[in-house]
Amino acid sequence: MELPDSKQTLLDYIDRDRFTILPNTAGCYDAESAILTARLAREAGLSDFVKLEVIGDQKTLFPDVVDLLEATRVLAKEGFIVMPYTNDDPVMAKKLEDAGAAVVMPLGAPIGSGLGICNPYTIRLILEAVQVPVIVDAGVGTASDATVAMELGVDGVLMNTGIAGAKDPLAMANAMRMAVDSGRLAYKAGRIERKLYATASSPLEGIIGT
Numbered sequence: 482m483e484l485p486d487s488k489q490t491l492l493d494y495i496d497r498d499r500f501t502i503l504p505n506t507a508g509c510y511d512a513e514s515a516i517l518t519a520r521l522a523r524e525a526g527l528s529d530f531v532k533l534e535v536i537g538d539q540k541t542l543f544p545d546v547v548d549l550l551e552a553t554r555v556l557a558k559e560g561f562i563v564m565p566y567t568n569d570d571p572v573m574a575k576k577l578e579d580a581g582a583a584v585v586m587p588l589g590a591p592i593g594s595g596l597g598i599c600n601p602y603t604i605r606l607i608l609e610a611v612q613v614p615v616i617v618d619a620g621v622g623t624a625s626d627a628t629v630a631m632e633l634g635v636d637g638v639l640m641n642t643g644i645a646g647a648k649d650p651l652a653m654a655n656a657m658r659m660a661v662d663s664g665r666l667a668y669k670a671g672r673i674e675r676k677l678y679a680t681a682s683s684p685l686e687g688i689i690g691t
Contacts (some may be wrong), residue, residue, distance in 0.1 A: 487519075487540060487680075489651075490636055492527075495528075495641065499640065501528060501530065502526050502527045502528050502530075503528065503530050503531075503532050503564075504517045504518070504522035504523075504528055504531050504532065504537070505531075505532040505534060506519060506529065506531065506532070506533055506552075507532075507534045507536075508534075508535065508536070508537055508556055510535065510536050510537070510653060511535065511545070511548050511558070512535060512548035512549070512551040512552040512555070514554045515533060515534065515535045515548070515549075516552050516555050516556060519531040519552075519556055519561055520559075523561070525648050529560060529561055529562050529684075530561070530562045530564065531556060531561050531562070531564065532564050532566065532586075532618075532639075533549065533552055533553060533556065533631045534549075534564050534566045535548040535549040535552055535554060542590050542591055542592040542593075542619075543568060543588075543591070544565075544566055544567050544568055546567060546568060546570070546573050547603045547674065548562075548565075549565055549567060549577070550573070550576055550580055552691040553565050553580040553581060553582050554576055554580045556581075557580060557581025557582065558581065562583045563581060563582050563583055564582070564584050564586055564616070565577050565582050565585060565586060566588065567585060567586060567588070567617050568585055568587060568588060568605065569587040569588060569589075569599075569600050569603040569604060570587075570603065570607075570668060571598065571603065571606040571607045571609070571610040571611075572610075574587065574607045574610055574611050574615075575611055577612045578611045578612065578613050582613060583614075583672035584613050584614040584615065584616055584636070585607065585613060585614075585615055585616075585618070585691070586608055586615075586616045586639060587603070587604060587615070587617065587618065588617075588618060588619040588620055589604070589617045589618075589619060589620030589621060589626065590619065590620025591619065591620065591631060591641070592619040593642040593646075594619075594620055594622070595620070595621070595622025595623070595626075595642065595643060595646075596622065596632055597620060597621065597622055597623075597625075597626035597629065598617065598620065598621050598626060598629045598633070601616050601629065604617065604630070604633050604635065605633055605634070608633070608634050608635065609652075614636035614637070615635045615636055616635060616636055616637040616638065617630040617635050617637075617638045617639070618638075618639040618676060619639075621643045621657075622642075622643050623636055623643065623653075624653075624656040624657055624659070624660035625660065626643070626656050626660075627640070627660040627661050627664060628661070628663055628664035628667070629662040629664070630663050630664065631660075631664025631665045631667075631668060632661075632667050632668050632672070633665045633668070633670050636659075636662070638661055638682070640657060640670060641644055643657065644657060
């Protein structure tokens with residue numbers, strides 16, 4: 482039995498032609514540390530992509546949008562493909578786009594909470610405010626949450642805990658994939674208008690007494 486090379490790392494087992502590695506600045510609490518982390522990842526040969534997180538509160542893991550915006554400006558000018566995790570604020574989403582973000586990634590709910598899409602209204606406002614892709618990041622707990630996000634018209638859903646924390650992660654990953662597909666298809670198909678009162682679905686013509 483051949484022993485693995487002690488100099489190899491996990492990256493040596495990843496097919497880089499099939500998979501894109503997405504460095505993440507999770508755990509950074511200011512622009513300076515996030516920028517440094519992204520630069521180190523690129524120097525290590527990982528990717529020009531960066532999931533940019535600048536955390537502002539340890540309890541909620543909400544982003545510090547002031548430092549996030551600054552880090553986005555710096556990294557975008559350096560040629561990074563910046564994917565910032567932000568709050569569900571259309572004003573900030575537009576500022577991030579103007580700063581060079583390749584996408585904007587508003588939270589659906591706090592990271593790891595599994596609460597789903599807490600404020601679909603603001604997600605829809607973000608979709609109207611920006612031209613870059615919108616990806617819901619954080620809060621998805623089960624497949625129906627992913628479907629709701631996609632039905633709003635977002636371009637994708639980024640998830641981790643909802644799959645990794647499931648009792649059967651492989652089954653949940655499969656469910657999430659189908660949920661994303663069905664949500665996107667429903668969005669493109671166009672849902673019926675919500676109405677206060679009933680509308681008969683069967684024709685009234687030919688009914689006796691009409």
